[in-house]
Amino acid sequence: MINAALNQVARLGASSLVFVEALGRLAVLFARLVLRLPAVLRRPGLIGSQIHFLGNHSLAIILVSGLFVGLVLGLQGYYTLRRYGSEEALGLLVALSLLRELGPVVAALLFAGRAGTSLTAEIGLMKAGEQLSALEAMAVDPITRILGPRFVGGLAAMPLLAALFSAVGVMGGWFVAVVLIGVDAGAFWSQMSSGVEFWDDLMNGVIKSIVFGLIVTLVALYMGYECRPTPDGVARATTLTVVAGSLAVLGFDFVLTALMFGSL
Amino acid sequence: MQRHVNLLVGFFVLLGLGALIFLSLRVSNLTESSTGPTYAVKAYFDDIGGLKPRAAVRSAGVLVGRVREIGFDDQRYQAVVTIDLVSSVRFPKDSSAQILTAGLLGEKYVGLLPGAEADSLANNDRISMTQSAVVLENIISQFLYNKSGDAGSGDKGLK
Amino acid sequence: MESSPRDLLVQFEGMGFAYGSRAIIDDLTLEVQRGEVLAIMGGSGVGKTTLLKLIAGLIAPQQGGVRVFGEPLSPDNKKELFATRRRMGLLFQFGALFTDLSCFENVAFPLREHARLPESMLRDIVLLKLECVGLRGAAHLMPSEISGGMARRVALARAIALDPELLLYDEPFAGLDPISLGVTARLIRRLNDSLGASSIIVTHDVAESFEIADRVAVLAPSPAGARLVALGTPQSLSDSQDPYVRQFLEGREDGPVAFHYPASSVEEAFA
Numbered sequence: 050m051i052n053a054a055l056n057q058v059a060r061l062g063a064s065s066l067v068f069v070e071a072l073g074r075l076a077v078l079f080a081r082l083v084l085r086l087p088a089v090l091r092r093p094g095l096i097g098s099q100i101h102f103l104g105n106h107s108l109a110i111i112l113v114s115g116l117f118v119g120l121v122l123g124l125q126g127y128y129t130l131r132r133y134g135s136e137e138a139l140g141l142l143v144a145l146s147l148l149r150e151l152g153p154v155v156a157a158l159l160f161a162g163r164a165g166t167s168l169t170a171e172i173g174l175m176k177a178g179e180q181l182s183a184l185e186a187m188a189v190d191p192i193t194r195i196l197g198p199r200f201v202g203g204l205a206a207m208p209l210l211a212a213l214f215s216a217v218g219v220m221g222g223w224f225v226a227v228v229l230i231g232v233d234a235g236a237f238w239s240q241m242s243s244g245v246e247f248w249d250d251l252m253n254g255v256i257k258s259i260v261f262g263l264i265v266t267l268v269a270l271y272m273g274y275e276c277r278p279t280p281d282g283v284a285r286a287t288t289l290t291v292v293a294g295s296l297a298v299l300g301f302d303f304v305l306t307a308l309m310f311g312s313l
Numbered sequence: 314m315q316r317h318v319n320l321l322v323g324f325f326v327l328l329g330l331g332a333l334i335f336l337s338l339r340v341s342n343l344t345e346s347s348t349g350p351t352y353a354v355k356a357y358f359d360d361i362g363g364l365k366p367r368a369a370v371r372s373a374g375v376l377v378g379r380v381r382e383i384g385f386d387d388q389r390y391q392a393v394v395t396i397d398l399v400s401s402v403r404f405p406k407d408s409s410a411q412i413l414t415a416g417l418l419g420e421k422y423v424g425l426l427p428g429a430e431a432d433s434l435a436n437n438d439r440i441s442m443t444q445s446a447v448v449l450e451n452i453i454s455q456f457l458y459n460k461s462g463d464a465g466s467g468d469k470g471l472k
Numbered sequence: 473m474e475s476s477p478r479d480l481l482v483q484f485e486g487m488g489f490a491y492g493s494r495a496i497i498d499d500l501t502l503e504v505q506r507g508e509v510l511a512i513m514g515g516s517g518v519g520k521t522t523l524l525k526l527i528a529g530l531i532a533p534q535q536g537g538v539r540v541f542g543e544p545l546s547p548d549n550k551k552e553l554f555a556t557r558r559r560m561g562l563l564f565q566f567g568a569l570f571t572d573l574s575c576f577e578n579v580a581f582p583l584r585e586h587a588r589l590p591e592s593m594l595r596d597i598v599l600l601k602l603e604c605v606g607l608r609g610a611a612h613l614m615p616s617e618i619s620g621g622m623a624r625r626v627a628l629a630r631a632i633a634l635d636p637e638l639l640l641y642d643e644p645f646a647g648l649d650p651i652s653l654g655v656t657a658r659l660i661r662r663l664n665d666s667l668g669a670s671s672i673i674v675t676h677d678v679a680e681s682f683e684i685a686d687r688v689a690v691l692a693p694s695p696a697g698a699r700l701v702a703l704g705t706p707q708s709l710s711d712s713q714d715p716y717v718r719q720f721l722e723g724r725e726d727g728p729v730a731f732h733y734p735a736s737s738v739e740e741a742f743a
Contacts, residue, residue, distance in 0.1 A: 101322045108325065119400065174571075183568040186528045188557035189585050190550075209329025216332035219340055238339070245341040246367075255333070279381050 075271050081192050082200050082267075085255035099202025103164040103266075107210055110159055115214035118155060119221025126222070127230055136232050140241035142220030144305055147308070148245065148254040155164030155304050157261035160207055161294035165269035168199055169290040172273025175285035181274075196270050201271070207262025208255055215254065253309045260305065263300050269292040350377065351397035352436040356410045356423075361392045362446025364412055364421040372425040377402050380423060396423065401431040402446050407440035421446060479506040481541060481638050481670045482527055488535035488697065489522060496522050498697030499536070502689060506637075509671045511681035512586050512690035513720065515729060519698045520674040521565075525638045528562055529553050538687035541637070558586055559639045561631030565646060566622040569615040575602070575626045576611040582633045586719070601629040605659060637669050645677040653677075657684050678721055682706040685723060692716040692728065 082089075089096070126142040172195065175181050181191045219241075226232040245251065269290045276286035318341030361383060370378035378398035386393045398404070412421055434440070481557050482504040489497045496519040504510050519597060525531045526538050532547045539545070541559060546552050546593050554660065570577050580597045583589060589597070603607040605625040615623055624644065631639060645653055661684040664671045675681050681688065690702040702709055702717045719727030735741070 097319055097322045100325065101318050104329075105321050105325045107330075148336065148340070177565045178571070179566070179568040182530060182568055183562070183564055183570075185530060186557060186560070186562040186564075187582050187585070188554035189582075190554075194585075206325075209326065209332070210333040212329050216335050219336070241340055243342050243369075246343040247337060251336055251341045259338060 054151030071275075073277065075267065078196075078271050078274065079267055081269075082197060085193045085197050086201075087188070088193045089201055089211050093199065095194075095198035096201045096205070099198045101204050102167070103160075103199070103310035104206030106167075107160060107206070108213070110163055111156055111210045111214050112217050114155065114159055115152075115217035116221045117148065118151055118214075119143060119218030119223075120225050122151075122218065123222035123230075127226060127232070128293075129193050135173035138240050138244075139226045139232055140237035141244040143226070143242045144219055144245050145226050145250060146195065147215040147218040147222075148250045150254075150302070150306070152218065153211045153254050153257035154298060155260055156211040156214040156258065157207065157265055157298045158295050160210060160262070161265045161269070162297065164177060164203065164206075165265050165290045165294050166287045168203070168269040169273040169276070170283055171178075171288045172196070172199075172270060173276045173286050175279070176274065176276065177278035177280070193296070196274065199270060200266055203266030204259070204262045205267060207265070208258040211254070236240070249309075253305075257283075257305050258299060262299060264297045265294045268297060338406040351381045352400055353467075354396050354398055354434055354436075354438055354440060355380065356394050356396065356411075356440040356443050357386065357389060357391040358394060358412060358443050358445050359391060360412075360445040360448060361394060361414055361448070362414075362421050362448055364394065364446065366422070368420065370398065370425060372402075372404070372427065373423055377425065380421040404428075405430040406432045406434055406438070407442065408434065408440060409444065411444040412446035414447070475503070480539075481506055483539040484512070484523075484526075485539065486536035487526070487533045487538060489526060489531070489533045491522075495695075495697035497533075497691075498694065498699050500575065500698075500700055502700060502703070503670060504670050504671055507664075507668060508686040509661060509673065510686055510705065511673045511675060511685035511688045512691065513676055513678070513688060514674065514698060515693060515720070515736070518691050518693050521642055521690065524642055524672070524674055526575070526712070527638075527640060528557060528560060535588070536605070558634060559636055561633045561634070561636035561641060562640045563627055563644060565642045566620070567615070567627035569623055569627055569645065571615050573615075574611070575607065575613050575615065576620070578626060579611075579633055582630065589662045597633070601633055602626070603631045604632070604663065606655070607716060621648050621656070622647075622655065625659070627633065628639075628656075632663055632667065635667060637667075639664065639667075639669055639671040641671065641673045641675075643675055644673060645675055645680050653680055657681075659740075660684060675679060690714075690717050690720060 054149075099248065122143045123139065126139050127136060130136050130139055175195065181195070184191045184194060204235045223234075223237060226237055227234045239240075271295070272286040273283075277283045364380065364383065366380055366382055368380040369376050370380060373381045376401040378396050381397045384393045384395070385391075394410075396410075404425060407430045409426045409428065411424045411426065413424045414420070415422055428442075480503050482502075484500045484502045486548065487497065487500045488495070500523075506710065512523060524530070525559040526533055527540060528545055529540075529545045532545070536645060537544050540556055543552075543556070544557065568583065569575075573581065576598055579601050580594055583594055583597060599608050599611065602611055605628050607625055609623065610618060610626070615626070618626070628644075635645055639660075642658055644660065656704060657680040660671060663669075673681055673685065684690060685706060688702070688706055689700055692701040701714050702712050703729065704712075710721065712718070716728040718724070719729060725731050
């Protein structure tokens with residue numbers, strides 16, 4: 050019985066080591082991507098294709114989700130604020146919730162699910178089909194040619210998607226508050242615009258979305274690049290992209306929020 | 314085909330930047346806080362309540378400046394609030410400053426009441442007349458004190 | 473026959489390779505001369521693909537060395553390695569075409585990456601290469617729209633895009649119908665001669681490779697890693713008396729590679 054318990058502990062230790070090793074490989078991949086950045090930036094056509102693949106193709110889900118989140122925020126916010134007679138602060142509530150938290154975080158989670166999994170599957174299948182080895186054999190560095198443009202594309206697309214999410218969300222909140230419920234439009238917008246700080250709220254949200262974009266794209270590329278080149282290897286990798294990417298986003302959200310908003 | 318892609322990407326980037334601009338101008342207070350040259354004025358308060366740096370300074374309800382910093386004067390044991398006022402606005406030397414609350418549960422801001430003197434406040438001047446923030450606990454204890462006074466002196470109907 | 477170092481495109485010198493604790497190749501010494509087609513044969517999993525990867529510098533040997541174009545490979549010096557690889561063409565087992573690019577773009581890929589050519593010149597070169605393999609008409613198709621044999625021919629066109637001096641083929645005949653087999657074999661020989669290059673074919677297809685190869689090498693499995701048991705012209709191999717070569721060439725079911733997987737004796741199992 051002691052043996053069984055010890056075995057469990059040993060297994061826990063072993064999997065922790067595996068996790069730490071994976072973290073290390075992730076960091077190495079990040080370093081390699083950063084080092085090759087100048088070479089990647091010399092191929093704007095490739096980056097543009099990736100922004101199209103990751104950004105344009107995510108527009109539908111981001112816009113629709115943003116709208117629904119804004120609608121719900123308007124509704125829920127109204128019910129809560131009405132208790133304190135502060136319905137006029139609804140605009141402020143919706144805007145702050147979106148700009149500070151929901152915009153960057155939810156957009157990042159959706160991005161991980163939609164664009165992240167596409168990235169992982171694409172790279173994993175390229176690995177399985179020996180396309181990455183073919184590139185190396187042709188004296189082309191896969192990091193510069195394949196992973197780099199995708200990294201930059203994801204990094205560029207993510208803040209734009211988060212901004213769109215927040216903007217559409219605010220419109221959704223406006224629709225529920227002013228059009229449906231009848232909150233005063235003037236109060237809605239003026240309370241919002243006087244209460245939302247450009248640097249502290251909006252820009253902090255933008256910084257968050259850039260960080261999240263980096264994390265999700267990096268995780269997606271890593272999972273695809275390191276997966277086992279078999280069909281079930283690719284499947285596992287795409288699942289891990291969503292799980293690990295989402296958890297990392299939420300974890301970093303806590304850290305960033307504490308750093309940014311803790312002192313206010 | 315490549316041109317088609319470039320167009321779509323450009324459209325996407327424009328859309329995203331447009332959203333950012335919309336958020337900056339319509340949603341945040343960027344336009345409100347873009348002021349020009351300012352001059353600094355100090356005011357001492359017994360209690361600033363929840364006044365924070367970057368809080369608004371209003372006169373007749375209009376934004377005329379921002380609170381730059383809040384410090385503690387350990388000679389007078391009072392809070393010293395440094396205010397940046399917009400250069401285009403002048404206040405008489407005997408103007409008074411109050412700490413008010415926006416709405417019932419809103420943030421604290423500084424209200425300026427103009428005085429009657431001919432001379433105006435200049436850079437690094439001091440506002441001499443100030444009224445501290447209204448602290449909720451003081452009001453409640455005052456109310457309870459008054460109520461218990463009433464109950465003691467007259468009306469015995471209060472249960 | 474004395475050959476000057478410049479004519480030896482590939483040299484293995486006492487090369488040994490292991491994957492972790494598993495020995496794959498043991499003490500291999502082999503030279504490939506300019507202009508020749510060399511077929512490397514042996515049972516599945518003996519390590520033939522590993523040899524190609526060693527030549528391409530994708531992996532490094534544990535013992536001995538590999539010389540390509542007269543210079544030892546330096547996997548750490550990326551620039552030199554890439555310069556060497558540009559003089560080679562590598563054809564992977566199933567083509568490894570880039571699935572998001574058309575056949576034309578696939579063949580154009582090495583040209584775009586390594587040479588700055590005006591678009592019209594690039595177009596001419598790509599179409600010429602495709603013409604060599606008989607697929608100029610399929611230039612606009614995507615890899616998903618062509619058969620496996622055609623995909624491999626497009627990959628061949630891509631491998632010769634930069635007019636390499638050394639061509640490496642990983643199982644080029646695997647899974648092909650008789651017509652495609654003949655086409656591919658003759659293409660390999662014809663391209664080798666017209667380019668003045670050397671070709672190394674890793675395969676276990678005896679008939680086709682004996683048709684086109686100048687020399688054949690046979691690798692036999694052993695516990696310490698695969699060993700070179702025969703090297704010579706197809707004729708000399710057909711005459712060889714080495715038991716593994718005989719079993720391999722004739723397809724005998726039993727010989728140095730045993731039919732029965734190691735197991736207990738029949739008496740014990742069915743007692």
